[in-house]
Amino acid sequence: MTTQIGQTAEKPTTHRVRAEKKAKVHLSEGKKAERKLGWMLCAPAAIVMLAVTAYPIIYSVWLSFQRFDLKFPDQREFIGLGNYVTVLSNQYWWTAFGITALITVVTVAVELVLGMALAWIMFRTLIARGLVRTAALIPYGIVTVVAAFSWKYAWTPGTGYLAKLFTDGAPLTERASSLAIIMLAEIWKTTPFMALLLMAGLALVPEDLLKAASMDGASGWQRFTKVMLPVMKPAILVALLFRTLDAFRVFDNIYVLTAGSNNTSSVSMLAYNNLIRGLNLGIGSTMSVLIFIAVAIIAFVFVKLFGTAAPGSSDEGRR
């Protein structure tokens, strides 16, 4: 027998029915239990992260408004934006800023190209794939200063094989050549990481798309530029964002290779020198704040202008 529910002629109400795929799963205690669990699980991590960064940042800003030199602790006083004026009108600061910018732009650009090539090799090589990937991970894992020492000794006249092969003088004592060596060291160290991020993007290019392009008559280069690059664009942007921010923070290599001599300091080097060597908390903090602002601007530009997607914020995996 046909049972009728409600009236036969009744149409469904005008309430829109949400696709049931969005329905969430929870115990009959409801969302409250899930929320509480979520907060409890996140709390320790959140607390640690905030405690160790938020407070110090605020403290740092406060310090930057003071003349505070640990060598003369009695002369500590509040001077408002005085430190900022000092730093921003200082030739050393701008030189360091320029060096940092130069290193950032050059290394990231080179790494993008080399990284793409390396990603391709790691992804597609027909033989010894494991070996290549292992070898490529070594620069990533090795302690930066170890590699820096290796390069330093390699370019030291007399001691080093590279010095012997390529030059007569002492490349690390001249500005242009030492900058080049610093950039080489940076590129060597971080190209593999760039390559890995790009390889993740490469893996997402559907094979079918390439086959279709091939059938449509595209050459290898055209397939690369017109099919792979567009699909990889989000991955490339993320890789660029992380590498640019990283490059801006360059420190380890410069410290070991030149210790900043011959005007090869980066902004981080400069801040470190003023702070830990010079024990000038006021100026050091000021530089720290300025560096932070610069990094924030870079990140902002990437996210807003280039549309880099922040990784890890999607909802996939939850039904």
Next chain:
Amino acid sequence: MAVIDQSAGARWRWSVLDLVVIVFALIPVLWIASLSFKTPATITDGNFIPREWTLENYRNIFNTDQFVRALINSIGIGLISTLVAVVLGTMAAYAIARLDFPGKGLLIGISLLIAMFPQVSLVSPLFEIERSIGLFDTWPGLILPYITFGLPLAIYTLSAFFRQIPWDLEKAAKMDGATQGQAFRRVIAPLAAPGVVTTAILVFIFCWNDFLFAISLTSTERSRTVPAALSFFQGASQFEDPTGAISAAAVIITIPIILFVLFFQRRIVSGLTSGAVKG
């Protein structure tokens, strides 16, 4: 490209490319190893392969308190930081990947912010703060910033792993009679274990590698880690060239990394590419 060329010619070409990559990647490592085996006399001769071999450099550094203490510091601080970061990160990553609660986006934003943070900006205040509360030149003094900077990495890697676990499994476990806790322990946790191992490796590498915090927040071998100690190395005496000693120390601290990479290459690649690339 789309049609994979498997011919012998292609294999040769790939072999050459592979070789170039491998050589490039390994040269600095081989060089510093070579330096570490050179005798003091030949250390300035500029040859890639040592003409005279010796283990003296290694013996020397293991005799110094400086190096041995630094090694212990690196290992201890690294392990503790990794442990804490992974535990906290696993909890947070699970919540972010599988649960819904307000403030989730905020947490993700904060951890991204920290990942992009210029570390030097943190050095200044931490230097002063740790000095005043007595954490300067101590293990916790380094462990805290390491955990803080390791957490975004841990959360990012782990939430990618958690997201790959099918959501249905938890529902099925509940239908089979499990509580939320049992579902996590018996079904989700075993599946997340590989992810946890990978994350631990990545975080440990990060801690092992750090230089800036190490030289800023330490001053004696009480807490100085190896990267920092390296840069302060003297030779056996004040006048001796520390090159050999530094090289030997450098090699020693590179060995764990090489071992990690050798044994866990697949995992590391998978972790860094969020599982997009299979071995």
Next chain:
Amino acid sequence: MADIVLDKVTKAFPDGTLAVQGFNLEIADGEFVILVGPSGCGKSTTLNMIAGLEDITSGELRIDGKLVNDKAPRDRDIAMVFQSYALYPNMTVRENMAFPLKLAKMSKEEIDRKVDEAAKVLELTALLDRKPANLSGGQRQRVAMGRAIVRSPKAFLMDEPLSNLDAKLRVQMRTVVSRLQRRLGTTTVYVTHDQTEAMTLGDRVVIMRAGAIQQVGEPQELYDYPNNLFVAGFIGSPSMNFLVASVSDGKLRTALGDFPLGKRVRGALDSTAGDLIVGIRPEHFEDASLIEDSIRQRGVEFEAPADLVESMGSDKYVYFTVEGEKASAAELEELAADVGSSDLPASGSNLVCRFSAESRVKEGDTARVWINLDKIHLFDPSTGRNITLHEGRASGVTA
């Protein structure tokens, strides 16, 4: 074994959207009930509410006479088979099936016994030590079912369990599911969007649309006597043909010709004005040359060129294009959207007729087609109601 009663069960989301409204259904002990409908109709939500994986906003759910609204899934003693099978990847087949029993803290001997029993029923004995990754789709499906039956629960809930299988395997597995249910006699609630599965598997079928039940009944009943336009168009493959019709001079005017109207139907029509929709199933057409004269007068005939002829071997499907306005109503649009054909260009309607295999009609021929007037349905486009239904039975338009 238990009966399940849903009493005015409603599911509302925090923003007010109603996924399920006023759902009333009594499922008898041992019955096989199917919930079917297009995506978004609320069938999976209803199933999840029975399972306890979703909260019930209002209304009562009783299993075996006991109110279970607030009970956690594990306390309801029901088992569920998921569309994705949800097998634990790190456990072997045996461990997968033993998992619920281990959670219930049964002894090892008992667990082994039950697992072996279930494995025998589903022919999984040879696969007990494999991991899910090493199983085919059909095997995984059987393991998922095995995990459900080991507990001998009060009821089975199945959420589109066959949707991930390929077509041929699906047909096979349908019989496995059917036989299993009959053998175990367990109350089963089965969700699918495939009306063929609904028709072949269920004791009773519940057709849902936008959170509300459209009709409940045995498959044949829903097929022969659909309550409304939606049910008529949803059930049956190829689906019912719909044409625009109007009443004039006491006759039903359609693009295929004029149909005579019987007294009762005419009476029911007086209260409705405007255009109507005529619904005719493909099998109620026939090649006029194959109809005996004695029967011919019970219907009408028309002539039209055959656009396309599909020979299935057992029948022939002949396609005609009917000029003129296409029948339209909200239900028809929804059905078309669900199938995906709403984007296809169509001026005029496509008519599908099922002729017997002996018909000689070929593409391009002008065919003479006979329509069985005893079997056609009339619908009111504004409400979707089936006007020809009389006491739950349709008697064509000639009554």
